[in-house]
Amino acid sequence: MRKIAIIGDHFMLPEAFEKSLKDKCNHELELNSMTQPWPDEPMEHGYAISGMDGLKEYMGDPKKIVKFIGDSEVLITHLAPMSKHMLEQLPLLKLIAVSRGGPVNIDIDAATERGVRVVNTPGRNASAVAEFTLGAILAETRKIRVGHESLRNGEWRGDLYRADTTGRELNELIVGVIGYGDIGKRVVKLLKAFEAKVLVTDPYVQLSAEDIRDGVELVSLDDLLARSDVVSLHPRVTAETTQLINKDTIAKMKPGAILVNTARGPLLNYDDLYDALVSEHLSGAMLETFSVEPVPADWPLIQHPSLTMTPHIAGASVKTVTYAADQAAIAVNQYLNGQ
Numbered sequence: 001m002r003k004i005a006i007i008g009d010h011f012m013l014p015e016a017f018e019k020s021l022k023d024k025c026n027h028e029l030e031l032n033s034m035t036q037p038w039p040d041e042p043m044e045h046g047y048a049i050s051g052m053d054g055l056k057e058y059m060g061d062p063k064k065i066v067k068f069i070g071d072s073e074v075l076i077t078h079l080a081p082m083s084k085h086m087l088e089q090l091p092l093l094k095l096i097a098v099s100r101g102g103p104v105n106i107d108i109d110a111a112t113e114r115g116v117r118v119v120n121t122p123g124r125n126a127s128a129v130a131e132f133t134l135g136a137i138l139a140e141t142r143k144i145r146v147g148h149e150s151l152r153n154g155e156w157r158g159d160l161y162r163a164d165t166t167g168r169e170l171n172e173l174i175v176g177v178i179g180y181g182d183i184g185k186r187v188v189k190l191l192k193a194f195e196a197k198v199l200v201t202d203p204y205v206q207l208s209a210e211d212i213r214d215g216v217e218l219v220s221l222d223d224l225l226a227r228s229d230v231v232s233l234h235p236r237v238t239a240e241t242t243q244l245i246n247k248d249t250i251a252k253m254k255p256g257a258i259l260v261n262t263a264r265g266p267l268l269n270y271d272d273l274y275d276a277l278v279s280e281h282l283s284g285a286m287l288e289t290f291s292v293e294p295v296p297a298d299w300p301l302i303q304h305p306s307l308t309m310t311p312h313i314a315g316a317s318v319k320t321v322t323y324a325a326d327q328a329a330i331a332v333n334q335y336l337n338g339q
Contacts, residue, residue, distance in 0.1 A: 001030045002336055005072035007065065009036040012078035012099050016321050020329035021076075027336045034068050036060055038079055042294060052083050058105035062086050069093060074335070076328050077105075084110035095335045099124065099324035101182075102236070119331040123182040124324040125315030130186035132314035133262045134194075136286040137175070137230055140258045142167040145308045168229070171195035176228030178221070178244070179235030179263065180205045187232060188216060199224045202235070225252040232260045233267050247272040256283045262314045265291035274301045282306070288314045 004021065008014035014033035021029060038059045046055030052062070058081035065080050066089045075082070076097045084107050087093070096106055096118045103120045111118050139145050143160050150157040159165055175191055177184050180202035188211065191198050198216045200207065201224045207216055225231065231253065235241045245259065246269040253259075259282055261268060270291065276282040286308040293312060295302055302309060 001028050002074065003030045003072045004032070004074040004076060004332070005069045006031060006033040007036060007060065007068070007075065007077040007080040008033065009038040009059070009078055011039060011316060012321060012324060016325040017076050017099075017328065020322075020325040021332065024326065024329035025333040025336065027333070032068070032072070036079060043079060044081075046081070046083075051085055052081060054083060054107035054110060055081050056104035066090060074332055076332065078324075079105055082106045082111065087111060087114050087116060095119070095332065097328040097331050099328045101125065117335065119328070119335075121324045121327040124327065125317070125320040126182040126186050128317040128320050129183045129262055129314045130190055132288070133183075133187050133232055133234075133260060134190050136260050136262060136288065136308070136310075136314075137170070137232065137258075139308055140260070140284045140286055141170065141173065141230065149305075169194075173197070173229040174199060174227050175230045175232065176201070176224040178202070178224065178231065178233050180207075181234065181236070183263075184234035187234065192216075199228060221249070222252055225249060226254060228254060228257060230258045230260060233263045235263060235267065237264045237266045242266050243269045245269065245273065247275070250276045250281065253282065255281055258283060259285040261286070262288040265289045265293070270299075270301055274304065277301075277304050277306045280306075284308070288312060 006014045006017045008017055014035055018031055018033065021031065036059050043057045043059045045057055046052040059079040060081055062081060062083060066086050069075055069090055071092045073092055074095045075093060078099045082096060082105065087110050093116055096111065096116060098106060098118065098120045100120055101122050101124055103118050106118050108118055143166065147157060147160060170191065171194060174197045176199045177187055178201050180200050188198050188200065192214055199219050200216055201219055201221045207218045244267050250272055273285060277285060284306045288310050289312050301307065
């Protein structure tokens with residue numbers, strides 16, 4: 001019997017992990033499961049807690065998690081932390097499978113030092129986020145949010161049918177996609193179906209032959225900002241991309257452009273974005289993630305009428321759960337088979 005500890009939550013359900021393990025693994029397994037309260041309760045951030053500084057975001061009390069894992073050989077989790085100190089207390093742990101695109105709740109350096117393998121599930125929510133991004137773009141370009149809010153307030157905005165105020169179709173717009181990873185590529189594919197002109201910037205990739213044939217252009221960041229009617233963010237957060245969108249880059253954007261962020265909060269300077277909305281240099285913005293979550297209720301930015309917001313839900317779909325659980329289970333089976 002191979003002992004596996006499962007730490008899920010109300011999104012990545014423990015029972016989903018259990019089902020995938022039973023379907024994908026050809027070994028006798030002893031499964032022990034725990035459910036954490038996320039997303040009903042917010043995550044912690046490693047920089048804020050002593051001893052957890054090698055981690056970004058996670059959920060769970062380290063002492064309780066170490067006790068729960070005990071002598072398990074494998075940990076499957078979504079958000080549970082694993083710091084250097086925790087690893088030192090788990091000598092039998094050999095594999096950690098994290099059902100996220102990036103295992104930011106694990107101290108990878110410490111795991112490597114101790115010979116503990118860490119696997120993740122890249123692209124687990126790429127389809128969900130790409131689909132959500134198209135919805136976010138349409139909400140802005142076709143005045144869906146503006147129309148909704150006016151009706152909610154008892155106002156019939158017939159003027160939204162005026163030629164000088166109505167929305168624009170994607171087939172007449174230039175959409176700039178920053179970041180050409182799994183999600184960015186899917187967004188581009190969906191934009192093609194709407195016959196939008198697509199620009200891409202990413203210094204680490206090349207366009208596919210299909211994209212080139214379809215008229216997608218790989219351009220510099222400055223060129224993309226200057227030409228795009230809509231700018232959609234999809235890079236990972238690194239030292240290079242932190243606050244990539246700031247007063248300087250916003251100034252390079254086309255007047256009246258729309259900014260959409262379904263990636264990560266730290267990509268933006270929020271004060272600079274607020275100023276751009278107040279000055280109407282940007283006609284609108286859609287934010288799905290924030291640098292601080294939950295968002296402070298008294299934050300002036302979230303009161304601005306040209307901003308659309310959602311509470312970090314772009315990657316949340318039933319398919320994301322089942323796909324991530326299956327990918328984690330496949331990795332566990334490969335490990336158990338010595339692969």
